[in-house]
Amino acid sequence: MDPAVKAAIATIPEDAWEMIEYTDSIRDEATGQLISKAEVAEVAFTAFRSRKKAERVDGRLVVRRIPDLNPNKVEQPTLFDVYRHHAFFTTTDKTTMGTVAADKTHRGHAIIEQVHADLKGGPLAHLPSGVFTANSAWLVLAVIAFNLTRAAGLIADRAGRLARATTATIRRTLISVPARLARSARRITLHLPEAWPWQTAFERLFTATHAPPPAAAS
Incomplete structure (x- = not known):
């Protein structure tokens, strides 16, 4: 201007x-x-x-x-x-x-x-390498990861910040989580941080991705 x-x-x-x-x-x-x-x-x-x-x-x-x-x-x-x-x-x-x-x-x-x-700002920061086929494979994987990460943010927080967040923000809030796995009586328990601000979003994403498949139409 x-x-x-x-x-x-x-x-x-x-x-x-x-x-x-x-x-x-x-x-x-x-x-x-x-x-x-x-x-x-x-x-x-x-x-x-x-x-x-x-x-x-x-x-x-x-x-x-x-x-x-x-x-x-x-x-x-x-x-x-x-x-x-x-x-x-x-x-x-x-x-x-x-x-x-x-x-x-x-x-x-x-x-x-x-x-x-x-x-x-993420995976493409490592390109290019000296091998064309390696660049091609890395680009395909980067795009798949990008789409899955953005989809996760949309499922977890459809009307909020994560729906339009960058992949770096989604990785920081939903993926790189300081959690701990515990095994007891042949069951696995995921211990998440206490007073974690993204608990509701994570639970929504977890429920959606681990829900049983829909029943087949008769």
């Missing part, structure tokens, strides 16, 4: 904004709140204008705006709506990808980049 981008956004007429609703709510980067709707518009934009003419790039500035709901920013109601803007630049022709489609594609890229960051 440099001065050139802000100036370009200011030229977008009010009737150019188009309302969109998200099937899956997205999390606002600034406030952390879940957003189910927003407005999008676009304006022609030239990138790298400080360079010589041959190096400038013409394209589109696609902008998503949402109401500023940060209560610490405005102490009293304002006379007009206050918005925060999120913009990105693309050279894709509008006839190929409209404003709404471009915004959807951009949000999809943001999601996969979060997955990449999660994997790079």
Whole structure:
């Protein structure tokens, strides 16, 4: 959001904004709140204008705006709506990808980049090795572990923090648990930490994964 981008956004007429609703709510980067709707518009934009003419790039500035709901920013109601803007630049022709489609594609890229960051902070930090087949096998195992870990977090805490937590957080809270196994009378007892804040989530996950299989339909 440099001065050139802000100036370009200011030229977008009010009737150019188009309302969109998200099937899956997205999390606002600034406030952390879940957003189910927003407005999008676009304006022609030239990138790298400080360079010589041959190096400038013409394209589109696609902008998503949402109401500023940060209560610490405005102490009293304002006379007009206050918005925060999120913009990105693309050279894709509008006839190929409209404003709404471009915004959807951009949000999809943001999601996969979060997955990449999660994997790079875990098993992919050990890549690459000098053997291609070893890299391939390690990547497959990393993705399997990632999917299972995220599924565990969702089962354990569907409406809470673990449902959207990174795999590192799930490993720390549900997997790397300072527990102890005890055997008595041919039974195994798992002793978990006392006053453990993740007890309810762990019990929910344990119950779901160790439940008997569903009865076959007759």
